[in-house]
Amino acid sequence: MIFNGIFMVYSSILGFLVGLLSAIFLTIVSFLIHFVWDVIPQQFDLPVYYPLIFGLIGGLLVGLFRLRIGEYPKTMDETLHEFKTTNAVKYEKQLSKNFFSALLVLSFGASLGPEAALASILGGLVSWVGDRLKFTLANKEQFVKLGIGAMLSTIFSAPLAGISEPLEEELSRRTVKLKWKKILLYSLSTFFGILGFTLVQQLFPKEAVFDIRITTIDWSYQVLFLIVPALFSGIIFGYLFLAFERLTQKIAGKINRPIVLALLGGLAIGGLGMLSPYFLFSGEHELFPLSEEYLRFTAGFLFLLAIGKAFLTNLCFAFGWRGGKIFPAIFSSAALGFALANLFPYTPGLIVGIVVAASVTIILKQSVITAALLLFLLPLQFFPGILLTCLATKKIAVLADKYVNNL
The missing domain is CATH 1.10.3080.10 (Clc chloride channel)
Structure with a gap:
């Protein structure tokens, strides 16, 4: 029971840090997108075909990065697969590669989201913490999933996303016996993740994110x-x-x-x-x-x-x-x-x-x-x-x- 209490505390701290990290990362991405696609064209009065210019510049940088560094950022599936096969997610000289490759891709207009980079960065950080606190493999894997669940909840503004993974697992087994301890851990990490995310977001101008506004609803x-x-x-x-x-x-x-x-x-x-x-x-x-x-x-x-x-x-x-x-x-x-x-x-x-x-x-x-x-x-x-x-x-x-x- 003592271990369970400690595990709950660590889950809460993890969720809070995930929320902070996700918000900071998205803020940096938003700033770079605004700088590249709004500030630069206005300052230099670029022609109407400037998206082609930025696309080709970004393509050259992405190609050189991939040729010299490798295929980054890793996806969520790759992160979880690496964890299951190697008992860890590499973090030495990997976090910076995932971070800067994602900034490069997202800043130059790619039709892709930030969740892959965040999952790989979180997986590496959890492995780093797990190695120093000597958690068991099962617990480290649980932390990776908790972190990804909290990350999805924060960036999608969807509180239930954090606990949907264990619910999906139980439904796939065709059972209604939910593991309340796992649900509680996911709920805690999600709650503190949203708290950390919100604290950072309050420091910057708000934008409508992941929202479809229906002003009036007329049922027909x-x-x-x-x-x-x-x-x-x-x-x-x-x-x-x-x-x-x-x-x-x-x-x-x-x-x-x-x-x-x-x-x-x-x-x-x-x-x-x-x-x-x-x-x-x-x-x-x-x-x-x-x-x-x-x-x-x-x-x-x-x-x-x-x-x-x-x-x-x-x-x-x-x-x-x-x-x-x-x-x-x-x-x-x-x-x-x-x-x-x-x-x-x-x-x-x-x-x-x-x-x-x-x-x-x-x-x-x-x-x-x-x-x-x-x-x-x-x-x-x-x-x-x-x-x-x-x-x-x-x-x-x-x-x-x-x-x-x-x-």
Whole structure:
């Protein structure tokens, strides 16, 4: 019981430090993005094609970094896999590589998120602490998962994301016996993570992050006829996102020249950035303005934005601009939802929520975690529909996989 109490204290401290680190990292990224994409063009009166210039400069830097240093930042899956296979996450001479590679990729407009870099940095820090406090392997692995859960809760403004991982595990085992101790640890780390994140955020101007604003909610019976089309639109888009992932990896494997690949990625970033700034960056800051402006765009543009953003995200990653895919996956799915809402303006928030929930469930292959991430993306009135969509999508995906395997 004494050890459990100490473990709870360490979990709380870990969560608080994760929140601080996540907020500081995101603040640095926001500052660099503002400097590169706002300050420099205004100060030097750059031509309209400056996104191409920045894309190619970023591509050259990313290519050189990858050629000389390696493939960084590591992803969450790579971090957890490394921990399970080597009993640790490397931190000597690794933290700086993950940190600066992520700043480089995110600052130059890649359609990728910060969660990959944060997970790898957190994993290294937890391993460093664990080596000095001589925790057992099981406890160190628990700390890595606690840290990642707290990080997801803070950057997505989704408190339940921290405890969704153990819930997902229990559901996958088809049992309702929840381990309350694990839930408590995740809850503590999440609470203190949000506390640390909020303290840092109070020091800087606030921006609407990871938010879709629905000013008025007018329920309409016509939405009943759109629920199934929205569900399957989201499922199809999720599989399309994964298809883009396989396609871009195949193309990258054939070229297999880091600098050329990174330059091509920068060219794609710059070219699409000239069409619309919505193609740039991870999407957490762009969700809010898109939700306010989507009626100004045609459904065709929103559809192309969804497809283009999904393709660019996977192309960036495969071509050496490494980062997280969760933020852009949510943004591109939301753009598809707004395209449907543009065509059929019946309770648009619910339609967007269903499309995003179905798509992201397919991409992440996890229903509870997806629902937890989307908890505060839309008004709470839509959350029951989002949760049911996630669960239904997971069932449909399982049936589809069985059907394909039996062919």
